[in-house]
Amino acid sequence: MVSKRFAHLAAFLVVLGTLSTSFAFPGMQVPNRALLRRQPQGEGSGSSQGGGAPVEGVDPPPPPGPPTFTGTKLVNDADHPWQPLRPGDIRGPCPGLNTLASHGYLPRDGVATPAQIITATQEGFNFENNAAIVATYLGHLLNGNLVTDLLSIGGLTPKTGPPPPPPAHAGGLNVHGTFEGDAGMTRGDEFFGDNHSFNQTLFDKFVDFSNRYGGGFYNLTVAGELRYSRIQDSLATNPEFQFRNVRFITAYGETVFPINLFVDGRQTERKLSMDDAAAFFRDMKFPDDFHRSSVPASNENAAQVLAAHPWSPGFNADNQVNNYVEDPTSADFEHPCRLYEFVVGAVQELYPNPTGILRRNLIKNLHYWYQGVNVNFGGCPELFPYGQL
Numbered sequence: 001m002v003s004k005r006f007a008h009l010a011a012f013l014v015v016l017g018t019l020s021t022s023f024a025f026p027g028m029q030v031p032n033r034a035l036l037r038r039q040p041q042g043e044g045s046g047s048s049q050g051g052g053a054p055v056e057g058v059d060p061p062p063p064p065g066p067p068t069f070t071g072t073k074l075v076n077d078a079d080h081p082w083q084p085l086r087p088g089d090i091r092g093p094c095p096g097l098n099t100l101a102s103h104g105y106l107p108r109d110g111v112a113t114p115a116q117i118i119t120a121t122q123e124g125f126n127f128e129n130n131a132a133i134v135a136t137y138l139g140h141l142l143n144g145n146l147v148t149d150l151l152s153i154g155g156l157t158p159k160t161g162p163p164p165p166p167p168a169h170a171g172g173l174n175v176h177g178t179f180e181g182d183a184g185m186t187r188g189d190e191f192f193g194d195n196h197s198f199n200q201t202l203f204d205k206f207v208d209f210s211n212r213y214g215g216g217f218y219n220l221t222v223a224g225e226l227r228y229s230r231i232q233d234s235l236a237t238n239p240e241f242q243f244r245n246v247r248f249i250t251a252y253g254e255t256v257f258p259i260n261l262f263v264d265g266r267q268t269e270r271k272l273s274m275d276d277a278a279a280f281f282r283d284m285k286f287p288d289d290f291h292r293s294s295v296p297a298s299n300e301n302a303a304q305v306l307a308a309h310p311w312s313p314g315f316n317a318d319n320q321v322n323n324y325v326e327d328p329t330s331a332d333f334e335h336p337c338r339l340y341e342f343v344v345g346a347v348q349e350l351y352p353n354p355t356g357i358l359r360r361n362l363i364k365n366l367h368y369w370y371q372g373v374n375v376n377f378g379g380c381p382e383l384f385p386y387g388q389l
Contacts, residue, residue: 057357058149060364063137063372064118066129072265072294075124076286080104091284092154092173093180093187093196096261098284100124101153111159113149114140114368124286125261126293134372137365138246141347145170146361154196164358168350181247183234185226185254186281191238198282205229206281207274217271220301223255224308231311239321244313244330245342252306253299260301265294306333337380340373344383354386362386 076082080103085091090110091098097117100106105120112120117136121127144151148161152172160170174180176190183189185206188199206218206226214222231251234241243251259270262280264287276287313330317323331339347366354362363386370382 057147057361060146060149060361060368061115063133063368064115064122064129066296067122070126070296072126072291074289075105075292076103076288076290080124082285083108090152090154090157090159090172091196092152093184094153094173095186095280095284096121096125096257097153097173099280099286102284103286106153109159110153111150111157112153114144114151114365117151117153122296124292126265126296127261128296128298130372130375131298134369134376137369137372138343139173141343141362141365141369142350143170143172143175146365147357149361164351167352181250182238182241182243183227183230183251185230189234189238189241191240200282202230203278203281206277210272210274210277214271217273218258218277219271220256220259220304221308223259224305227252227255227305228309228311235316235324236322239316239319239323241316241321241324243311244315244327246331246339248313248330248332249339252302255305256299256302260297260299261293263293264289265291336377340370340380341383343369344385348385351386359386360389363389 082102083104085102086108089101089108091101092110097106097120100120101108101110101112103124105124106112106116114136118129118132121132121136122129140146140151145160145162145164147164150160152160152170152174154172155174156169156171160172164170169175174196176195180187180190180195182191184195184202186199186202187196188194188202209226209229210216210218210222213225231243234243258272258277258280262276263270263272264276276290279285279287312326313332314324314326317325329338331342344366347362351358351362363384366384366386367382370380373380374382
């Protein structure tokens with residue numbers, strides 16, 4: 001049975017639209033060295049409308065608070081027109097972030113600061129402030145450039161600034177095993193070669209399930225059936241399938257995100273049309289006259305998705321398909337502090353001996369992240385792997 005902590009923990013990392021998240025560190029997913037071997041070598045070039053790369057280190061400011069107005073409003077407006085991608089613009093596995101960049105809520109080149117991401121998700125989708133803070137700083141700590149305070153919403157790029165010392169990589173949200181994971185709804189598993197591009201075959205399945213279970217709309221019933229089916233797909237075809245720790249939690253949250261945040265805020269019935277789904281997932285575009293959610297939202301009703309087909313964290317063992325082994329040590333909805341501890345350990349593996357500006361920024365970003373963690377479910381002692389300022 002799912003406890004009250006489900007809602008808190010699932011909200012922890014649901015931001016940014018159908019996020020697929022898992023970790024590649026001991027006791028979590030695969031060894032970090034294997035993850036680093038899969039990093040892309042670079043992507044894109046400079047952009048006249050991007051954030052650029054600061055020459056010197058940046059002292060990271062605290063995360064933004066909630067906006068003054070948190071009701072519905074037109075967000076596909078004259079100040080935020082959709083524009084097609086230019087050479088060098090970066091997009092990644094998250095339809096929500098991709099849409100925000102294509103409309104200029106984020107820098108259009110796809111490189112942004114944590115503060116810009118939090119502000120954009122709140123303004124464009126009315127995403128709940130604390131959930132935005134926690135998920136954004138998680139992605140930044142594992143995949144961003146902590147010296148320049150810049151994060152790519154897609155792949156590795158020089159636009160985030162000079163690379164950090166190995167084994168850290170600042171590889172962006174495309175990095176498999178950190179902010180992207182298996183059994184996504186419209187993105188393929190990394191094992192098959194492309195974990196971040198829109199996958200028409202998977203979207204066709206999204207449409208098919210919406211027709212079969214939702215009368216042509218994506219709703220909570222569809223979400224429960226599609227989530228379970230995508231787990232079975234990966235279990236049967238991906239010998240490296242991982243579904244534990246953060247990925248286990250976000251997989252259920254991401255299935256309700258389109259219902260809560262991609263449906264026009266003026267609608268009373270929370271169901272997503274296929275035309276609007278295609279606009280977000282495929283075209284990275286707000287539907288015409290789109291109004292954001294009428295209230296700050298994140299993962300409401302995620303528990304209903306899990307309850308449709310209860311499942312436990314685990315992975316395909318021994319690189320064999322259909323060889324799913326449950327992992328009783330994984331973070332889950334009953335053990336939220338395991339998640340916090342795992343992430344701090346992951347950061348320590350990436351940055352074993354930081355000094356100077358890097359150490360200062362790690363301390364600050366870890367504390368910003370913990371503040372969100374503590375608000376969401378509390379009871380986890382704050383860890384200080386690099387000391388305190």
